[in-house]
Amino acid sequence: MADSVQFLISGLTIGSIYAIVALGFVTIYSVTKVINLAQGEFVMLGGMIMFSLLKLGIPYLIAFLTTIAIVIMIGWLLERTIVRKAKGADALSLIILTIGAAIFIRGIASMVWGKGSVKVDSFASNEPVYVMGATITPQSIWVMVFMLAIVAGLFLLIEKTMLGKAFRACSVNPVAARLMAVSPKKMSSFSFALSAGLGALAGLVIAPIIFPAYDMGVMLGIKGFSATILGGLGSAPGAVLGGLLLGVIESLGAGFISSGMKDAIAFGFVLMLLLIRPYGLLGEKNVGKGGL
Amino acid sequence: MKRKGIQQMSWKGIAAFTVLILILPFLLSTSLMITKATFAGIYTIVAVGLGLLMGFAGQISLGQAAFYGVGAYSTAILTATFGLSPWLSLLIAIAAPALIAYILGHTMARLHGYYLAMATLAFGIVIHVLLVEWKGFTKGASGFYGIPKIEFFGFTFTQGISYYYLVWAFALLVIVLSLNIIHSRIGRALRSIHDSEVASSSMGVDTGRYKMQVFIISAMFAGIAGWLFAHMSYSISPGSFGLDGSILFLTMVVLGGSTSVWGAVFGALLITAISSFVQALGSKISFITSDFEHVLYGLILMLVVIFLPQGLFPAIAAKLKPLLEYAGRKKKAGNITAVKGDQRA
Structure with missing residues (x-):
């Protein structure tokens, strides 16, 4: 019993990270119809830049906010310099484009920070809490709190503000949105910036748990993408559900079957689910056409 | 007037390329360069298959290295563990990826676009994890040792000139086969699928069947390449068959261009040349490491998609x-x- 609770909690922790990354995918996808496979690299940059800033002796909170600002700038730049140039390309080319961007960022990161893992301090104390025989580190609780806060914040931003209304308008019909004086180009930049910010946040909250390294973005990006697909491309509740589900399955698989097999179990599950529901859990049927 | 282009394949191109391949070893000075040229042949075989899949069937595969790995490991296990002749295991190295592609193809026939990309990505990772974890058969992450050399009527193909010619003989065979495929009825059907799946299916083209066929063919090619790779090296390890490998093949096809068979060949040769050049440079300048190679690949992918989509x-x-x-x-x-x-x- 204690084992199950333990696995469930660690699954929910990592699942929350997948959910945040998946929300980043959905944010960009809903406006631009681009799947940004460089999303995982934003997470990595979040962790690594934080490490560098802390090493410079900058106070935790300031370093935290600066990291988010820097990663948002990088996301914005990515859209302005690269993605915008390739507008109108087909899904295949866009996937390749963002894979290229991901490899490029990862390569630069390994030249800057080297190949080793780094250590980032936790937000607060490291004293674990015991619940029903399971050990929970405070940082895990922070991760879940952040995930919930991000979901609430995104909901308020998209549903309750004028900016969110413009955002939704672009995602439903860019041409009509332009006629209403909403610039789809600006919204596209905004979606990349917002998504980069989400990635950075994910990286910041997970950094104290997993010892970030230059290549951590690969798996996190792919898992976030899986969560997006699992939930149904374009669906924000689906992304959160998909992320948590993937995290829990992975963690239970690692605990009860084999820790080395956890990725195979997680992706095997994704393949099985796509076989039964080719459009994901909460996706609409027509989205199954590749989401285009 | 003779009908050219789409209807018929040109033997002139093949002949010129064959001559180039025959004389290349005499232009290369070191045995390291011969090895690189041999690798270029192995990569060419995979890239041509992936090119058919991407350029002619309009499908993406982010897990092509997995088929390559299945080919390599099936021959390694059959020859080293069970003592089979490499020529017999070649059949299995082709059949095993084909069978997997057949099963996977049935699952993915309903998937398109991003969902398909995800499915092939997931498949590639599952195979890679299995290669690492299924230690009883694959010997795990440290690698599989003791793969025998290929023999042919008493002649042993060892790493060097003889293996170079063996690899390129297979590569030329694959190129000719692919050119024949795209200049046949299947090729026309595939091109029509690539341009518009809806239009071609309403003209009576069984789009699902053709896409499945080309997916299986691409897996078989990767299997042949895996077989050649395994018997070239004494040992193989799962590292060669992961996501990086799949992305390397993707880069070759994208760089060369997926709309013609020669594009994939050109891409494989060019990427191998770039990689060798960077490595040679890296031994002189400490700043240039293997990471630099990845930065370069990323840059190539982005620039090609933006400026030369073809x-x-x-x-x-x-x-x-x-x-x-x-x-x-x-x-x-x-x-x-x-x-x-x-x-x-």
Whole structure:
């Protein structure tokens, strides 16, 4: 019993990270119809830049906010310099484009920070809490709190503000949105910036748990993408559900079957689910056409 | 007038390329370069298959290295553990990826676009994890040792010139086969699927069946390449068959251009040359490491998609075509000009 609770909690922790990354995918996808496979690299940059800033002796909170600002700038730049140039390309080319961007960022990161893992301090104390025989580190609780806060914040931003209304308008019909004086180009930049910010946040909250390294973005990006697909491309509740589900399955698989097999179990599950529901859990049927 | 282009394949290109391949080893000075050229042949086989899949069936595969790995490991296990002849295990190294592609193809027939990309990505990772974890058969992450060499009537193919010719013989076979496929009825059907799946299916083309066939063919090619790779090296490890490998193949096809078979060949050769060049440079300048290679690949992928969506080969071919036609007309015009042309060449 204690084992199950333990696995469930660690699954929910990592699942929350997948959910945040998946929300980043959905944010960009809903406006631009681009799947940004460089999303995982934003997470990595979040962790690594934080490490560098802390090493410079900058106070935790300031370093935290600066990291988010820097990663948002990088996301914005990515859209302005690269993605915008390739507008109108087909899904295949866009996937390749963002894979290229991901490899490029990862390569630069390994030249800057080297190949080793780094250590980032936790937000607060490291004293674990015991619940029903399971050990929970405070940082895990922070991760879940952040995930919930991000979901609430995104909901308020998209549903309750004028900016969110413009955002939704672009995602439903860019041409009509332009006629209403909403610039789809600006919204596209905004979606990349917002998504980069989400990635950075994910990286910041997970950094104290997993010892970030230059290549951590690969798996996190792919898992976030899986969560997006699992939930149904374009669906924000689906992304959160998909992320948590993937995290829990992975963690239970690692605990009860084999820790080395956890990725195979997680992706095997994704393949099985796509076989039964080719459009994901909460996706609409027509989205199954590749989401285009 | 003879019908050219789409209807018929040109043997001139094949002949010229074969001559190039035959004389290349004499131009390469070191055994390291011969090894690189051999690798280029192995990569060419995978890239041509992936090119068919991407350029002609309009499908993406982010897990092609997995088929390559299945081919390599099935032959390694059959020959080293069970003592089978490499020539018999070649059949299994082709059949096993084909069977997996068949099963996977049935699952993915309903998937398109991003969902398909995800499914192939997931498949590639599952296979990679299995290669690492299924230690009883694959010996795990440290690698599989003791793969025997290929023998042919008493002659042993060892790493070097002989293996170079063996690999390129297979590569040329694959190229000719692929050219034949795309210039056949299947090829026309595939091109129509690539342009518009809806239109071609309403013209009576069984799109699902053709996509499945080309997916299986691409897996078989990767299996052959895996077989060649396994028997070239004494040992193989799962590291060669992961996501990085799949992305390397993708880069080759994207760079060369997926709309022609020669594009994939060109891409495989070019990427191998770039990689060798960077490595040679890296041994002199400490700043340039293997990471630099990845930065370069990322840059290539982005620039090609933005500026040359068709790939490098069609772009160069379009530039060269007027030149070749010009030369051809001059030849016909008279002997004197033809001689001049020869001198220039």
